[in-house]
Amino acid sequence: EAGVAQSPRYKIIEKRQSVAFWCNPISGHATLYWYQQILGQGPKLLIQFQNNGVVDDSQLPKDRFSAERLKGVDSTLKIQPAKLEDSAVYLCASSLYGEGEQFFGPGTRLTVL
Amino acid sequence: KQEVTQIPAALSVPEGENLVLNCSFTDSAIYNLQWFRQDPGKGLTSLLLIQSSQREQTSGRLNASLDKSSGRSTLYIAASQPGDSATYLCAVRDNFNKFYFGSGTKLNVKP
Numbered sequence: 001e002a003g004v005a006q007s008p009r010y011k012i013i014e015k016r017q018s019v020a021f022w023c024n025p026i027s028g029h030a031t032l033y034w035y036q037q038i039l040g041q042g043p044k045l046l047i048q049f050q051n052n053g054v055v056d057d058s059q060l061p062k063d064r065f066s067a068e069r070l071k072g073v074d075s076t077l078k079i080q081p082a083k084l085e086d087s088a089v090y091l092c093a094s095s096l097y098g099e100g101e102q103f104f105g106p107g108t109r110l111t112v113l
Numbered sequence: 114k115q116e117v118t119q120i121p122a123a124l125s126v127p128e129g130e131n132l133v134l135n136c137s138f139t140d141s142a143i144y145n146l147q148w149f150r151q152d153p154g155k156g157l158t159s160l161l162l163i164q165s166s167q168r169e170q171t172s173g174r175l176n177a178s179l180d181k182s183s184g185r186s187t188l189y190i191a192a193s194q195p196g197d198s199a200t201y202l203c204a205v206r207d208n209f210n211k212f213y214f215g216s217g218t219k220l221n222v223k224p
Binding site: 006 | 117144145147149154155156157158159162202204206210211212214215216217
């Protein structure tokens with residue numbers, strides 16, 4: 001079974017630029033999560049999708065972050081414009097259903113200069 | 114708001130030692146608790162998932178226990194190996210389907 005795929009693996013941008021991350025969850029998984037992990041901290045949930053609907057986006061900075069889940073499968077997370085404090089690893093995870101075990105992708109390491 | 118704490122932040126042990134990692138949470142009304150392993154530059158690998166009705170789960174050399182009333186979970190690693198070196202994270206799912214992660218314990222097993 002293929003795992004959660006993410007791209008790119010690394011991204012370096014300057015502040016005020018835009019960036020987008022892509023996630024392909026495990027086939028058949030209805031729930032998809034985006035997390036932000038700052039160095040030395042645990043992951044913080046940004047947004048949770050159930051199929052193509054948003055379940056929780058309470059910690060998503062909506063003035064600059066946006067996310068969508070195309071047809072309930074792949075998802076993209078966008079930052080526009082980026083700030084220095086957005087430097088982090090962005091992790092995507094999926095689960096079969098909302099309360100199920102989460103499986104994580106390798107993450108995208110973003111550096112904002 | 115749920116807060117998850119993992120102490121110690123870092124731990125160094127000689128190979129072969131049995132060890133315990135701790136995770137505490139402030140609100141006992143949880144749905145489940147999951148332990149993860151994170152290697153440098155990598156994503157998280159799920160180790161064990163304990164439902165709120167369970168007391169423990171075992172997988173190989175790993176055993177996780179859950180005591181909801183005291184707000185604690187422990188991850189026991191038997192006969193530690195250098196390959197066990199990684200950061201171990203616990204995450205709590207509450208009854209509103211929100212996740213809370215601890216900041217992790219960085220384990221170093223010395224050969």
